[in-house]
Amino acid sequence: MTHPVHILGPQFSTFVRSVQLCCEEKSIPYTLGAEAGGQTLAIHSSEHYALHPFGKIPVLLHGERRLIETPSICRYLDAVFDGPALQPAETWARAQTDQWTGILAGYVDQALVRRYLLEFVFPKGEGGAIREDAVAEARPEVDRVLALLEERLAEGEYLVASDFTIADAIAAPMLDYLAGLSGAEALFVETPRLSAYVERVRSRPAANRVLVAPDLGRY
Numbered sequence: 535m536t537h538p539v540h541i542l543g544p545q546f547s548t549f550v551r552s553v554q555l556c557c558e559e560k561s562i563p564y565t566l567g568a569e570a571g572g573q574t575l576a577i578h579s580s581e582h583y584a585l586h587p588f589g590k591i592p593v594l595l596h597g598e599r600r601l602i603e604t605p606s607i608c609r610y611l612d613a614v615f616d617g618p619a620l621q622p623a624e625t626w627a628r629a630q631t632d633q634w635t636g637i638l639a640g641y642v643d644q645a646l647v648r649r650y651l652l653e654f655v656f657p658k659g660e661g662g663a664i665r666e667d668a669v670a671e672a673r674p675e676v677d678r679v680l681a682l683l684e685e686r687l688a689e690g691e692y693l694v695a696s697d698f699t700i701a702d703a704i705a706a707p708m709l710d711y712l713a714g715l716s717g718a719e720a721l722f723v724e725t726p727r728l729s730a731y732v733e734r735v736r737s738r739p740a741a742n743r744v745l746v747a748p749d750l751g752r753y
């Protein structure tokens with residue numbers, strides 16, 4: 535399909551990065567940023583809500599088509615474009631991919647990104663301080679989720695199969711950020727397979743172009 539692909543959202547966003555990873559893995563040409571329909575969209579503006587009724591990012595613009603929700607966007611890109619398949623063809627393996635994509639975009643994102651990581655990246659305490667009480671409160675669920683992923687990786691090098699899938703595209707940006715936190719070694723002490731997994735996804739050529747130092751000021 536020759537229509538241009540545009541990922542609406544800032545490059546630092548974990549979910550934008552997941553969509554970007556799918557494009558890079560499949561060598562889909564794309565643009566990325568705050569521009570849509572010839573104008574620059576401010577996040578949570580009425581123009582943004584017109585494209586995403588819940589005011590979230592990313593939004594995929596593909597020609598006249600507009601699609602929201604990262605797992606759906608990733609599945610769509612995989613279905614429409616040539617390049618390496620990011621979902622297994624076999625029914626059960628595909629169902630597992632869907633299951634893990636949902637778990638990662640829902641529960642895991644909430645535990646690792648919304649309740650933990652964002653406390654460090656955008657601190658909401660007095661004078662911009664990190665809210666240590668919020669961090670401490672979020673930590674047990676972080677540990678539980680990391681242990682779950684560690685267990686999952688006992689079965690293979692990637693989350694679902696022996697190959698990189700959409701589930702890995704969703705997981706990689708959040709785990710990359712988490713592992714990049716100062717003192718993150720303490721989080722991964724009990725999860726050697728997960729640590730090796732983070733390095734594995736980071737070393738993929740596609741990831742080299744996506745999991746870059748975030749420019750938090752850019753949207």
Ligand SMILES: N[C@@H](CCC(=O)N[C@@H](CS)C(=O)NCC(=O)O)C(=O)O
Nearest residue numbers: 547548549590591592603604605639
């Ligand atoms: N369910 C959505 C979640 C998207 C999401 O939470 N995106 C974050 C950025 S990573 C966002 O829009 N944050 C701004 C906000 O919540 O207002 C998806 O799968 O795309």
